[in-house]
Amino acid sequence: MRLFLFCGSLAVGKGGAERVATELAAEMQRRGHDVWLGFNGPGSPAYTVPAGISLYRRDKRDDAGFQQDLLEIDPDVIFIFYTNQELLRLYGLVGGLGIPVAIQECTNPDRLYRNNWRSKCGRPSGALWERELVASGCVRLRMVMPGYEDSFPEYIRQNVRAFPNYAMPPLDGMLEKQGPRKRIINIGGLKRNKNLSVLLSAFAQLAGECSDWDLYVYGGGTPATDSYREEVDALISSYSLEGRVVFPGAIQDISYEYQKSDLHVITSPSEGCPGCVLEAMAHGIPSIGGSHCHGTNMLITPDNGVLYDGNNEVSSLVEALSTLMNNSGLRERLGQQALEDSLLFLPERTYEQWEALFSEAASYKDNMSRLYHEQVAIDPERARHMLRSREKFFSEAGAL
Template sequence: MRILFNSRKYDGIAGGVERMSISLMNAMVARGHQVEVMSLDPGNATTFYPLDPAVRWTRIDVGDPGRKARPSEMLERLWAMRAVVRRFRPDVGIGFQQGAFVALAAAALGTRTPVIAAERNAPQRFEHLKDGHGREFQFASFRQARFVTVQFDSYRDHYPEHVRGRIVCIPNPVPPAEGAAAPAGRDGSRKTLLCVARLSYQKNQALLINAFASVAARFPDWDLELVGDGEDRDVVASLAASGALGRIRLAGAQTDVGRHYRAAHLFCLPSRWEGFPNALAEAMAFGLPAVGLAGCAGVNSLIEEGRTGLLARDAGAAALAEALSVLMVDPDRRVVMGAAARKAIASYAPEAVFDQWEALFEQAARR
């Protein structure tokens, strides 16, 4: 089977969308399928995550993918993508995120290529974005999709009726952890509250910094470590430098995140919304109990309140600090919750998830 992927950009990006789509491409190549991917990257672009050399990568290289394209650039990109579709003649195409799906659907018009829209965020995200009219455009565009994939079935009811019949729920794969955390820690040793995420408005690290700063004096043996980089780095760095007695570390983007999970004792993801929170799932796979916001779609689907972690009752720093404190003070409870978290994440084994994707590609190609 010939599978064509489309995504906006890969060059050096250590994000969840890039990691997930590359993992899926590599898995489909390993299963004997022909895979090609298009992106708007420049010709010298490289991926942060390893891409199988058997995957043909067409870099469209028209304009700057980091800004809004001019009409002439949009047209040139469309014709370049259409040339790829005609040359490769895919049995099925898939666009990761809204813009990539719309572009691929337009490029495939008249070719009878079935196109899948891969949603990577919960539809509840529109509640946090100023561009509310984007919701109507996105939902209307899904009429061009053979299928729409989401990561949790609970998202289905947040789409209009005409979309629900096309929705297929496929979670992200979570690889087995290489080692395990020891969430109790040792008496007298320093302990780490870990957050792994892009530094951004969505991931909401400012809330976590404020919450930690409010309890830091009560827990002098705890530090906060933020792994990741992003557009809010300067803001986050400024907040980190001004609070919590210098006990907040910014580690930047890391290729070996596993060592940070193994060294941590508690995980927190304070996101406003998610799709499938990869870092949270990975932390749980290492046996870390986790804290998040009860109102965050995706986070509240992975953390089982009182069993694998705790959910702050609201989106305020006081509520998050309260939830963190409950676990920071109780090593035995961290151990019990961490073990339950590790067991819960086992259901997202990569091969089982890739089986679902392969079956969906085959179903889309048959119709």
């Protein structure tokens, strides 16, 4: 197959969607497919892209050029990773080219339409309608956790494939921990929505009692994270945590950092399928996360980690941290179960589902009207209404 994968933020930083897109492109190429990896230029992908994958930098000022290039590439599938309303703009450019379009929603549905998607009307109902408009024209949709597909009406749901990301196995050459100090690992904490302030507040309350523990926060390197870093540094100073909180930056091989760590903590209020929890599981490290956080609360169980009360964040997190930081035997037991649970998320199993999704999507290329007929069979009125809405949308967008 000829696959055009598009992740607009690929050159912005080392986030979860960017890693999934890069590694997916590499695996599909390894399986014999021709792969293009597209992103918004300028710049270069934050993650290393293997040789043989064609990189495509989209010039957002040249929509016609983008459309013409796609027609010349003539992929069997255009696949878009998205987290916000930029999808609407992209779909307006590619949805009428006669090429099957498939998409991945990179977060949980509630977070997407309530927070991330800024509709023109400014209301969640508008975001839901725009989301359905695009989804109704896509031959396949990938959701990052089972159950998320229920957020779509039935006529769309039949084309949703919901499966989690894989758990990244440890890199070869396991590292031995050096010295007596212990580590809490946090991934992406310099993004404001990761709620690092709660972790800093809780850690500060235990820093004296657990004087042999340090907090390592990975990520950063963008203007947004650099701005937030100033606020974080002020909190660290106010809590007298200088030297106890470390910021190594964005790391290419994060596996080695997990191998040096004893405990993983995620304080995000909302996630899709948090790769950091899966990574910690694969490295035999227990995770602490919020019971209120979609995605996180679907992976962390009482047998492999601890969920703290999201309605009483700091005090509940202090209790969870204290329990695990002061009990090495419990950490080991939970970590062993986490490692066993990670076998449910093996890469090969996930990539087989990805390849099947692409194959299903590509089968529409010679019969693009098939999608509409499938939808009419489920909900004729709604399918016809959304077809008319898409035609009007393309007309107003001046799309090909």
